[in-house]
Amino acid sequence: MLKKYTLGVMFCSGLLFGSSQLLAAPTAVMLGDSCAGCHGTDGASVGPASPSIAGLSEIYFTDTMMAFKNGDRPGTIMGRIAKGYTEEEIKLMAGFFASKPITITQQKLDATKVSAGEKLYTKNCSKCHDENGSLADDDAGILASQWLPYMEYSMVDFKAGTTEMPKKMKKKVNALSDAEIGSLLHYFASQQ
């Protein structure tokens, strides 16, 4: 009697375990499509502030999402959302967005700032943000054609110290004025 009972319990818990714990992860497309409401179809944001996430390197995407998930990077809403995904799911999303072409935006920009930014870029940023910030392999985000407000928010957070800068970047950024940083961002945003 006792034996039967034990077997029954094992069988039932096995079923429960099977239905709630052993579901395969959603596909990369299922996960990636769910981000479109804020980041645009295939991660190509139409703006004005949500960043495009298409074409980001898998490493950068995963690191950024894990930082949001762990509370290491501030955000208005991304931390709350990132906490809903496992590392495995985040990696699947990373693969999905890495396979998409980077987004070309048309933004209202200041031509004087763009041209001043070009010179500053070559001198200060080009080593790590190669090809005008369009190279995913840098694992440094895609800055080329990125939405200006998003880059401005990011720089505010970097300067406030709420988001940590890599050492080299910190040195460069601290040596630049706010106006110079503004020009740089206009230059990145202007890339077509």
Next chain:
Amino acid sequence: MSKINRRSFIKIAGGATAVGAIGFPVIAAAGGKKQVVIVGGGTAGATAAKYIRRADASVEVTLIEPNKHYYTCYLSNEVLGGNRELDSLKFGYDGLRKHGVTVVHDLVTAIDAKGRKVTTKGGKSFSYDRCIVAPGISFRDDIEGYDAAAAEKFPHAWKAGPQTALLRKQLEAMPDGGTVVIAPPPNPFRCPPGPYERACQIAHYLKNHKPKSKILILDKKDKFSKMGLFTQAWERHYPGMIEWKKAADTGGGIMRVDAKAGTVSTDFDDMKVAVANIIPAQKAGTIAETAGLTNDTGWCPVTGKTFESTIHKGIHVIGDAAIQKPLPKSGYAANSEAKVVAAAVVDLVNGREPGTPSWVNTCYSVVAPDDGISVAMVYNLVDGKVAKVKGSGGLTPMDSSPADRKREVQYAYSWFNNITDDIFN
């Protein structure tokens, strides 16, 4: 083979494999294209149409929607506040046609679940392998005297378009010092934070143009979505202007209206006010009821995994009309549900078992020009039901900085631009 038409072939194939262990008939690939008919071209229906075509361009998708244009309910409160033109909420269907969706402007009057056929007012009929029903909401008769004529006097503005324009016009015409009544509906209803964001937006207009005016919210509930954040916003931006009365304080909110006399009434008071925004209780859109897809709650019961109706096989119900708790009746949830169901329907018509779903919701409210708040949540499937992913989501913190609140407004506008582009373009 040539003597077996496609329909009987499916019956035979379906019969032969029975319903199987995985719970749906495996339909062998038959000749002819797979047909999906979508009823309703709002957020859920239009998203599903586009995403089915993106996943499998061999599936023929017909979307049936009576209106040539759709006005989003989301951000329509900004029209009332005066910071947005109604036209910015207007979307057409050419984008879907570009994806190869057949868009038919007609009203669906019947769905034959057994015969797998949809019939329209225009006398057309459409056969389907799978049908997706996304009819949004309709109103219940919970407020005595609130008929079509009364809605012209006391607009609900809960389906955006002419009703939104009418309410805005009434606000523009009202005298300074008047009272605006907002009567939010009982749960469940479309856009749970909507009435309270509306109070903010109307207050924003009144503060700048008619500062002696007041807003009186006579609720059918004793609490509401984002309550702490809204209460904070009312005190912060519109002190003394907005009064909220819970149902228990008024014997259940607005119970009667008299369009001719121009009065709105609780069980205690008959009031003549400058503007009354009466939002009745809600249920699934009319066709859901006609097609027998609703239960006694007035909404449509569905499975968690594929949102297939638990009443009629082969029909999936998505968006506000479905019983999709804990997913809310929001635009983002409708868009998210539509994508999950689009993927499932593509799998089902191709004889594959649908994959593991994942849903997300984000809902912004603009409470002042530079003050935005949000709620978010990620959902997964647990034991066949939609569940909140533990530890995820939640509200904007009560103590978030003014800079963050300003960013949330910009992210709200980005959300609007991106989601509407994702749906209609």
